[in-house]
Amino acid sequence: MGNMRRLVAYYPKVKRKKTRVVYVGQVAIGGENPIRVQSMTSTPTWQIKETLSQIERLYQAGCELVRVAIPDEKSVLALKEIVKESPIPVIADLHFAGTLGFKALEQGVQGLRINPGTFKDRSKLDDLIRACKERRVCVRIGINAGSLEPEILERFKYPSPSAMVESAVRWVEYIVEKHDYYNLKVSLKSSNWWHTVKAYQLFARRSDFPLHVGVTEAGGLIPGTVKNTLALGYLFLKGIGDTIRVSLTADPVEEVYVAYEILRNLGLRTLYPEVIACPTCGRCEIDLMPLYQKVVEWARNIKANLKLAVMGCVVNGPGEARLADLGIAGGKGVGIIFREGKIIKKVKEEDLLKAFFEEVERFLQDHPERFIT
Amino acid sequence: MGNMRRLVAYYPKVKRKKTRVVYVGQVAIGGENPIRVQSMTSTPTWQIKETLSQIERLYQAGCELVRVAIPDEKSVLALKEIVKESPIPVIADLHFAGTLGFKALEQGVQGLRINPGTFKDRSKLDDLIRACKERRVCVRIGINAGSLEPEILERFKYPSPSAMVESAVRWVEYIVEKHDYYNLKVSLKSSNWWHTVKAYQLFARRSDFPLHVGVTEAGGLIPGTVKNTLALGYLFLKGIGDTIRVSLTADPVEEVYVAYEILRNLGLRTLYPEVIACPTCGRCEIDLMPLYQKVVEWARNIKANLKLAVMGCVVNGPGEARLADLGIAGGKGVGIIFREGKIIKKVKEEDLLKAFFEEVERFLQDHPERFIT
Numbered sequence: 001m002g003n004m005r006r007l008v009a010y011y012p013k014v015k016r017k018k019t020r021v022v023y024v025g026q027v028a029i030g031g032e033n034p035i036r037v038q039s040m041t042s043t044p045t046w047q048i049k050e051t052l053s054q055i056e057r058l059y060q061a062g063c064e065l066v067r068v069a070i071p072d073e074k075s076v077l078a079l080k081e082i083v084k085e086s087p088i089p090v091i092a093d094l095h096f097a098g099t100l101g102f103k104a105l106e107q108g109v110q111g112l113r114i115n116p117g118t119f120k121d122r123s124k125l126d127d128l129i130r131a132c133k134e135r136r137v138c139v140r141i142g143i144n145a146g147s148l149e150p151e152i153l154e155r156f157k158y159p160s161p162s163a164m165v166e167s168a169v170r171w172v173e174y175i176v177e178k179h180d181y182y183n184l185k186v187s188l189k190s191s192n193w194w195h196t197v198k199a200y201q202l203f204a205r206r207s208d209f210p211l212h213v214g215v216t217e218a219g220g221l222i223p224g225t226v227k228n229t230l231a232l233g234y235l236f237l238k239g240i241g242d243t244i245r246v247s248l249t250a251d252p253v254e255e256v257y258v259a260y261e262i263l264r265n266l267g268l269r270t271l272y273p274e275v276i277a278c279p280t281c282g283r284c285e286i287d288l289m290p291l292y293q294k295v296v297e298w299a300r301n302i303k304a305n306l307k308l309a310v311m312g313c314v315v316n317g318p319g320e321a322r323l324a325d326l327g328i329a330g331g332k333g334v335g336i337i338f339r340e341g342k343i344i345k346k347v348k349e350e351d352l353l354k355a356f357f358e359e360v361e362r363f364l365q366d367h368p369e370r371f372i373t
Numbered sequence: 374m375g376n377m378r379r380l381v382a383y384y385p386k387v388k389r390k391k392t393r394v395v396y397v398g399q400v401a402i403g404g405e406n407p408i409r410v411q412s413m414t415s416t417p418t419w420q421i422k423e424t425l426s427q428i429e430r431l432y433q434a435g436c437e438l439v440r441v442a443i444p445d446e447k448s449v450l451a452l453k454e455i456v457k458e459s460p461i462p463v464i465a466d467l468h469f470a471g472t473l474g475f476k477a478l479e480q481g482v483q484g485l486r487i488n489p490g491t492f493k494d495r496s497k498l499d500d501l502i503r504a505c506k507e508r509r510v511c512v513r514i515g516i517n518a519g520s521l522e523p524e525i526l527e528r529f530k531y532p533s534p535s536a537m538v539e540s541a542v543r544w545v546e547y548i549v550e551k552h553d554y555y556n557l558k559v560s561l562k563s564s565n566w567w568h569t570v571k572a573y574q575l576f577a578r579r580s581d582f583p584l585h586v587g588v589t590e591a592g593g594l595i596p597g598t599v600k601n602t603l604a605l606g607y608l609f610l611k612g613i614g615d616t617i618r619v620s621l622t623a624d625p626v627e628e629v630y631v632a633y634e635i636l637r638n639l640g641l642r643t644l645y646p647e648v649i650a651c652p653t654c655g656r657c658e659i660d661l662m663p664l665y666q667k668v669v670e671w672a673r674n675i676k677a678n679l680k681l682a683v684m685g686c687v688v689n690g691p692g693e694a695r696l697a698d699l700g701i702a703g704g705k706g707v708g709i710i711f712r713e714g715k716i717i718k719k720v721k722e723e724d725l726l727k728a729f730f731e732e733v734e735r736f737l738q739d740h741p742e743r744f745i746t
Contacts, residue, residue: 012567045655069655095656095689146693159696191649191696193638194385217649217682217694220665222598222627224652226634229602249650249665249683254595261599265566276564276590277622279597282418282442283468292593292622309564309590310622316468320519321590323532323564 011267017239019210022183024065024138025089025110029185029243030210035236035268036243037259038065038212039252040093045075045082052085054252059087061256061300062271065243067091067113070100079107091140101128105135113140116171117149126178133181140212141175143168143199145190161198164188168203184209185243189216193231200240210242217247224248225258236266270372273299273306273360276324284312285331286349294353295328304370308360309338318343326363328356339363384640390612392583395556397438397511398462398483402558402616403583407642408609409616410632411438411585412625413466418448418455425458427625432460434629434673435644438616440464440486443473452480464513474501478508486513489544490522499551506554513585514548516541516572518563534571537561541576557582558616562589566604573613583615590620597621598631609639643745646672646679646733649697657685658704659722667726668701677743681733682711691716699736701729712736 021031029036039058043050045068055066070076070092083090091111092104096118104112112132119125132139145159148167156163168186175181186209188199196215204211215231218224228246235241244263246255263269277292278284292310299308309327311317314336317329322341329336335352337345337359347355364370394404402409412431416423418441428439443449443465456463464484465477469491477485485505492498505512518532521540529536541559548554559582561572569588577584588604591597601619608614617636619628636642650665651657665683672681682700684690687709690702695714702709708725710718710732720728737743 010565010567040652040654042653042657043655051655067654071656075655093654144693146695147689191694192383194383217651217684219648219650220662220669221594222630223634223648223669225595225598226602226631227638229599230606230635230638233603233606247652249652249662252652255652257595258599261596262603265600265603275592275596277592278590279413279620279622279625279628280415281413281466282416282424282448283444284415289593289622296593296596311590316520320517321564322519 011265012237014236014266014268015239017204019208019242020182022138022185022210023136024091027064027089029138033242035241035263036064037062037256037263038067038091038243038245039063039255040067040069040245042252045069046072046078048078048081051078051082055082055086055088055090057253058256061253062260063088063256065089065091065111067093067111067245069093069095070104071095073100073103076100076103076107079104079109083108083110091138098124102131105131105137109137111138111140113142115142115144115147116174117143117147117152117167129175129179129181132183133179136183138183138185139175139181141168141171141184141186142212143171143186143188144216145192145195146216159190161188161190161195161202164190164195164199165202165206169206172207172209185212186210187212187214189214191215191217193218193227196231197234200235201238204240211240212243212245213241214245214247218249220249221254224250228258229262232262233266236262236268270305271303273302273304273308275299275308275310276321277310278312278317278320280312283316285314286312286329286335288312288330291328291330291353295356298353298357302360302364303372304364305372306360306363306370326356326360328352384638385610387609387639387641388612390577392581392615393555395511395558395583396509397464400437400462402511406615408614408636409437410435410629410636411440411464411616411618412436412628412632413440413442413618415625418442419445419451421451421454424451424455428455428459428461428463430626431629434626435633436461436629438462438464438484440466440484440618442466442468443477444468446473446476449473449476449480452477452482456481456483464511471497475504478504478510482510484511484513486515488515488517488520489547490516490520490525490540502548502552502554505556506552509556511556511558512548512554514541514544514557514559515585516544516559516561517589518565518568519589532563534561534563534568534575537563537568537572538575538579542579545580545582558585559583560585560587562587564588564590566591566600569604570607573608574611577613584613585616585618586614587618587620591622593622594627597623601631602635605635606639609635609641643678644676646675646677646681648672648681648683649694650683651685651690651693653685656689658687659685659708661685661703664701664703664726668729671726671730675733675737676745677737678745679733679736679743699729699733701725
């Protein structure tokens with residue numbers, strides 16, 4: 001059944017909108033580059049060791065760009081070492097105007113996120129953009145429904161998608177015209193996923209700058225994953241989005257996993273195997289959840305495009321999961337391993353995982369084209 | 374800002390496809406009825422106490438229909454008491470043909486899920502449908518890409534969306550024509566969300582029977598939530614789907630929460646308040662995650678349409694979350710409570726939750742229209 005897959009499109013067709021290419025450090029964003037996955041640290045930035053260790057975990061999970069908050073001087077001063085040690089480019093998040101942005105640039109950050117609406121003094125903004133241009137630092141114009149500039153809010157009466165787009169277009173044009181600077185990307189975030197979608201769609205019609213897509217204040221693991229998936233799924237199907245930050249009130253590493261799950265299911269990027277599993281029911285003869293979890297964690301380190309299955313029932317498992325490349329099903333002390341719907345091995349339950357991982361490795365030897373390079 | 378919301382559509386427009394109305398017990402499905410949320414127990418069905426306690430938890434979370442597996446005789450015999458004590462209608466999941474289906478009907482189940490492709494003996498199916506008709510038991514024709522009947526698989530070579538639809542149409546027509554029985558609903562599930570979507574879309578063009586929508590073997594909490602949200606979000610935006618089962622390798626109660634998060638974000642159903650929260654960053658001055666979790670758990674018992682915010686920073690919180698009806702932000706021992714973007718109270722951090730809940734209740738006294746009845 002394995003190679004029958006090609007007869008039917010496994011993913012929706014996505015035609016990506018063409019955007020300019022910009023760079024955060026060595027990482028190219030936009031154009032035909034892969035949709036880049038980013039996240040933000042939740043540690044106090046001045047705690048250098050903790051921050052670097054979180055960045056390392058994010059990097060291991062597949063994160064390609066990392067943002068850090070710089071609420072104060074001591075956080076900014078930590079940036080030099082963070083930038084030096086980080087395996088991925090570092091973006092400083094400048095929440096309010098002031099001198100912190102300049103200092104962050106001096107520390108060597110590769111990107112800066114600004115919210116121009118919060119700059120009361122236009123000349124400060126000009127100076128900052130000049131400094132970014134000198135250092136070729138990528139600037140994200142980060143529009144947020146919750147912090148639009150007063151003029152826009154007054155005109156639109158409400159932080160609607162049109163108001164957000166008006167603000168974004170205005171700042172992009174200003175920076176391009178006044179400063180002749182193009183190393184820009186744009187985000188337009190609301191905590192309402194539908195407003196977020198509408199804002200990005202409207203903006204994409206008016207500009208070809210690459211888009212950092214995401215919903216803001218999405219909430220915890222479940223509500224946040226639902227909201228982000230709705231918004232990002234919708235936008236990607238329309239071809240919109242060049243870099244993705246899933247925002248969750250949770251360990252930021254989860255943001256990276258959610259991002260890749262969304263990208264994988266749209267056929268846009270695969271980093272590690274898909275693991276399907278039955279939801280367990282009264283038929284289940286094995287403690288499925290820990291078994292599933294072990295397979296998922298192991299699989300995250302296998303850089304290959306595979307579909308693995310973990311099933312709770314020896315009778316139905318192999319048939320129901322025949323679209324998987326390989327799978328296991330367990331019950332009453334015995335486990336089976338199947339490959340493309342056919343049972344290839346019966347083992348004692350305690351040997352199941354080890355034997356399964358060996359079979360996956362054997363499959364990959366037979367199918368080296370499945371490795372992701 | 375609160376009542377400005379009405380100026381901009383907060384949710385996408387969804388025009389539901391008209392389907393027939395069917396009944397599982399007293400619960401009407403299809404037509405203009407709310408999209409019904411269901412789940413499936415994961416306890417061994419013969420463990421009556423454990424199963425009923427899981428059903429109670431599902432019911433408390435908003436589950437309206439529950440399915441149980443009947444892999445063996447002792448599970449079937451447990452049904453009488455389960456049906457009698459369950460606060461919601463019980464559907465028996467008949468995986469293979471045989472006498473278990475008849476026995477389940479005798480125990481009083483209000484619904485039966487069958488997979489006609491697994492019936493080798495047509496007369497057994499006929500007898501079972503007759504028995505369902507006599508008892509007015511709703512039948513779900515549950516097509517699964519992993520268990521299509523051999524004739525269909527041979528003809529289509531692959532369990533494609535078209536093959537699944539062909540199988541479903543065939544069985545619906547058979548039951549309608551031969552048995553003049555219409556208390557039917559249909560599902561067409563694959564572990565690939567895009568195939569699932571395509572199958573439902575094709576079927577909906579050919580039939581007006583109500584649809585039970587869901588992805589099968591979706592995986593654990595994160596990958597499963599992503600897959601279900603992509604598929605169900607897509608289908609609901611097209612107006613397709615009358616009852617929903619989110620399938621997760623996790624506690625089934627999570628399936629119900631995910632279901633309502635999807636429905637809420639599409640403007641289709643709200644059961645309890647939305648809680649937005651910042652993702653925490655190096656600016657965060659409070660231990661946000663446990664605070665957020667407490668608000669979420671409290672809010673699940675408030676049957677009202679509200680948007681609450683939990684923010685990690687006193688300076689930016691109220692502004693960024695001004696679209697929320699009420700919110701809290703904390704930092705350095707002090708917490709603030711804001712209502713429609715305006716700070717209304719400053720309290721000691723340890724009194725924050727209690728004071729916040731009181732303010733929510735006060736808000737609801739001023740806005741009784743927000744209660745969900």
